[in-house]
Amino acid sequence: MAGVVPSGRQYVLLLLLLCGFGVVLFRLVALQVWQAAELSVKADRQHRKTVSLEGARGTIVDRHGKVLAMNVEVPSAFGVPTTLDSPTKTARVLAPVLHVRSEELERKLRQERSFVWLARKLDPEQGRRLERLSLDGVGVVMEGRRFYPKGPFLPHVLGFAGMDGEGLEGIEHRYESYLRGEKRMMVLQRDALGRSVFPTDMTERSPTPGHNLALTIDEVIQYITERELEDAVTRAQAKSGTMIVLDPRTGAVLAMAVSPRFDPNVVSNLSPDRWRNKALTDAYEPGSTLKAMMAAAAIEERVVKPNTMVFAEHGRMSVAKTVIHDHEKFGWLSFAQVIQKSSNIGAAKTGMVLGEQRLHRYLQAFGFGQKTGIDLPGEAVGLVKGLKDWGRRSVASISIGQEIGVTPIQMVSAMAALANEGVLMRPYVVSEIRSSEGQLLKQASPQVRQRVVSPETAHTVTKILEGVVTDGTGTKAAIPGFRVAGKTGTAQKIDSRTGGYSASRFVTSFTGYVPAENPRLAMIVVIDEPQGDAWGGTVAAPVFSxxxxxxxxxxxVGSQEPVTLAMAL
Amino acid sequence: MKILAVLLGLCLVFVFVWERVDMVRVGYQIERLKRDKTALERQRDELRVQFSTLSASGRIARVATKELGMGLPQQGQVVLVQFRPGSSQPVAVADAAPVEVRVAKNDLLARRY
Structure with a gap:
């Protein structure tokens, strides 16, 4: 072996091997040393996937736990235009599945972008059809979509959430910070096939879902309210209607309906006017319903007693160069009859004796001209002029419910104060906030705003208001077996052309409580611009009943009237 | 002795490799279970929505009136009566013991007074 001398071929082979190893060594150094930083970033990008996860938006339920709003995972379709060979062909295949015009899809797919949304928050069936198509450059991801399973139910209170899950109206907006789920970025490792392996940090937790809200609203009471209100609005061919049902002892709102309703699942084509909660946002002249509060003030201040006689001027009285009319020509009436028969002249005279200062003070005490503090967005303050702005007729006008603007929630709260022995409560719609694990975070408790009148005055006014239903203008509000206290109201609307009162456009209303001796419900019905026989006692009172x-x-709640049975059961 | 050391080394290498492979396997398993969990949660949510839609008062009233021929009780047709325990005589609600029976007024019931 020692004497063997390598041949020329062997040298060449050795040289080639050395060169080969040299190239490999050079490449290794290049990859591992010179380009190490850049390549490790690239590798990380390929192996790791950062995903943005958002916890589901909280659920909204009624007071018995019935679901009113919740999040559901639904498919959204996206495209990767840079990978498409024929955007036209892809758009044509997708159009019937996504229910989007193929031209619009093609326009999106021709963009010089690596990601475009094609259609978001689709029905699950659309997602399945899309997956079956298995098109290159088109994908499906799951997104949370707000869903209102009962459709056009309680829409003005619930409000709705936008495409990105943010609350835009109603409770969805007011309680956004509680309902919204936590947003978190999470790093996952992917294998060569792009499958997720597990989070880089195994202790990483999923994003926390939003909190759940329980309302004071009762689904059944809300349904009854919506159905009866809608029926009345249709029959009266009215512009709109509003109804609120409160528990006068606590201020808890059991139902709040506005007609016409809308479906919060489909709001894109609606004008804001349709989703405005008129129960809170729209002030109207209450007309005679305000006489109930004026009566309470006058009795509390000992200006009158129920049996004080008042002369009603046979239906016509001049005040400050204007004339106040009654709907009938009354002579002498007791003060109780003034309220029961809804005499404008009797009420105006009483108001004038009560005086501006005291009337103004009681209006404020009953909560007019200020927000009730209900936990819903957009509440208006209404209109109670400052004393310095009162004219010579103001005290008479306000005593009969003119020159003042109130919202339905203010009026029903004031009426509920009379039902609640003179104590004004803050109305509220959310009773509980719980975490997604069920832990109680916040519980609403009834809040007293102030005492307005004494219990004795409240009882006296209740007796008078019972007379409205038994013998006065509100007989159609009667409920068999129950004592009902309430007051009708029919107010002319302002004519925007003339600036005066319209002769044909009215707001009719009825507000009251039942059972009068132990009130469980305080309610208001407001019907805007009914046609035909447009009186509070004929249009709104029957809905109350x-x-x-x-x-x-x-x-x-049992009737107070005894009942006999024809045969033993 | 050398052979034992080599075997021990091989065992350690094997355990190390097996552990890494098993981690990946468990990782896939976790991911699969997560997907199953997500699918089940999705299904649960869909069922909750379905339940809520089907149990809406409006729908129940529609089915009752249109499909089952029922009607809403008219004014005065619903009467609450109560019985004192041990007595077959109904009494006024205000005086009654807390046993309560709700009866829809029909031909069996006399008029109220």
Whole structure:
């Protein structure tokens, strides 16, 4: 072996091997040393995937736990235009599945971008069809979509959430910070096939879902309210209607309906006017319903007693160069009859004796001209002029519900104060906030705003208001077997052309409580611009009666009238 | 002795490799279970929505009136009566003991007075 001398070929082979190893060594050094930083970033990008995860938005339920709003995972379709060979062909295949015009899809797919949304928050079936198509350059991801399973139910209170899950109206907006789920970035490792392996940090937790809200609203009471209100609005060919049902002892809102309703699942084509919660945002002249509060003020201040006689001027009285009329030519009336028969002249005279200062003070005490503090967005303050702006007729006008603007929630809260022995409560709609694990985070408790009148005055006014329903203008609000206290209201609307009162456009209303001796429900019905026989007693009072009877029966509140059975059961 | 050391070394290498492979396997398993969990949660949510839609008062009323021929009780047709325990005579609600029976007024019931 020692004497063997390598041949020329062997040298060449050795040289080639050395060169080969040299190239490999050079490449190794280049990859591992010179380009190490850049390549490790690239590798990380390929192996790791950062995903943005958002916890599901919280659920909204009624007071018995019935779901009113919740999040559901639904498919959204996206495209990767840079990978498409024929955007036209892809758009044509997708159009019937996504229900989007193929021209629009093609326009999106021709963009010089690596990601475009084609259609978001689709029905699950659309997602399945899309997956079956298995098109190159088109993918499906799951996104949370807000869903209102009962459709056009309680829409003005619930509000709705936008495409990105943010609350835009109603409770969805007011309680956004509680409902919204936590947003977190999470790093996952991927294998060569792009499958997720597990989070880089195994202790990393999923994003926390939003909190759940329980409302004071009762689904059955809300349904009865919506149905009866809608029926009345249709029959009266009215522009709109509003109804609120409160528990006067606590201020808890059991139902709040605005007609016409809308479906919060489909709001894109609606004008904001349709989703405005008129129960809070729209002030109207209350007309005669305000006489109930004026009466409470006058009795509390000992200006009158129920049997104080008032001369009603046979239906016509001049005040500050204007004339106040009654709907009938009344002579002498007791103060109780003034309210029961809704005499404008009797009420105006009483208001004038009460005086501007005291009337203004009681209006404020009953909560007019200020927000009730209800936990819903957009509440208006209404209109109560400052004393310095009162004219010579103001005290008479305000005593009969003119020259003042109130919202339905203010009026029903004031009426509920009379039902609640003179104590004004703050109305509220959210009773509980719980974490997604069920832990109680916040519980709403009834809040007293202030005492407005004494219990004795409240009882006296209740007796007078019972007379409205038994012998006065509100007989159609009567509920068989129950004592009802309430007041009708029929107010002319302002004519924007003339600046005076319209002769043909009215707001009719009825507000009251039942059972009068131990009130469980305080309600208001407001019907805007009914046609035909447009009186509070004929249009709004029957709705009060129908809703009251059904709700009392549903709540198991027994009639005070004795009942006999024809045969033993 | 040398052979034992080599075997021990090989065992350690094997355990190390097996552990890494098993970690990846468990990782895939976790991911699969997560996907299953997500799918089940999705299904649960869809069922909750379905339940909520089907149990809406509006739908129940529609089915009751249109499909089952039922009607809403008219004013005065729902009467609450209560019985004193041990007595077959109904009494006024205000005076009654807390046993309560809800009866829909029909031909069996006399008029109220």
């Amino acid at each position: 129908r809703v009251g009877e059904q709700v009392l029966s549903y709540l198991g």
